[in-house]
Ligand SMILES: O=c1[nH]cnc2c1ncn2[C@@H]1O[C@H](CO)[C@@H](O)[C@H]1O
């Protein structure tokens with residue numbers, strides 16, 4: 269085993285922190301089939317586990333965020349009863365724990381789970397019950413994990429204020445924050461300013477999907493108008509980084525090589541603000557390759573931003589649509605972008621520092637779990 273290039277086994281054993289994972293993007297294919305059968309959902313595009321898994325991966329591999337998002341119709345379609353929501357949430361926790369995740373924030377949009385007649389509160393309570401069951405099962409299996417929920421509002425809809433109020437109502441019951449998601453182009457974050465201003469008055473936390481399918485204006489609004497604590501993706505911040513007299517986004521591979529060879533990076537005012545105020549970037553390499561926000565993991569801006577010491581974190585986004593896991597995202601970064609075990613530890617500590625749970629809880633996980641377990645793996 270080498271620190272420079274940790275192998276798959278070491279990566280699986282390493283403690284991980286996951287801030288950006290959609291509950292409705294991480295179902296087990298077998299579970300989708302079983303719930304569809306039980307609830308009479310007849311629209312699934314495949315009738316067997318392998319075929320369904322392949323359909324999600326291939327359909328999400330479209331180069332467009334809008335088409336990628338169309339695949340969620342089937343996961344959301346089978347998440348419309350309390351039993352289904354509880355089961356999906358429990359399995360999510362078990363799957364993350366088995367992959368070495370010790371703390372996760374799992375997000376979903378309650379407003380998308382009302383088709384079967386549930387109230388917003390029913391949705392949150394069913395998911396919370398599943399998370400608690402999953403935590404108990406994981407602890408019994410020897411993989412303790414803590415999971416909190418982020419409530420997402422869909423950016424094309426008009427429910428953000430209501431969902432923000434729901435997040436505040438459940439802040440002492442398993443919900444740690446708020447998010448907006450969905451198609452980015454045409455739906456700027458300021459459309460939901462009322463929700464964000466309300467959350468700030470309530471001293472609540474939120475992240476915003478920004479700088480994924482749309483560039484700097486979206487990131488700027490998310491931070492300077494809305495006051496986001498973190499950025500979902502934020503990859504396009506590289507549009508505001510110049511290396512060798514060219515925006516790093518012109519040719520991310522060349523920019524990375526030039527920076528590694530010693531070329532200075534010049535940050536625009538927005539990039540400097542994001543870096544200087546340590547705004548966490550919830551980066552999701554495989555997802556971005558599928559939606560066309562990056563052309564490969566090797567050339568994904570995450571590595572340049574890590575080298576420039578932005579507060580980078582590694583995330584899965586949608587495990588089902590990307591056929592991925594935290595271990596796989598980390599393995600790809602090691603194998604294709606030269607990340608070391610130290611880099612993985614650094615990103616993990618970054619993520620834990622950036623979580624929406626109280627500071628003392630974050631510190632305890634860093635000092636009592638993450639650092640000692642990385643030390644055992646040989647990364648002091
Ligand atoms: O990468 C993404 N960008 C924007 N929206 C997303 C992404 N992944 C999932 N969702 C959207 O978030 C909803 C709630 O979880 C999902 O239903 C999907 O529509």
Ligand SMILES: [Zn+2]
Nearest residue numbers: 449477500585
């Ligand atoms: Zn996302």
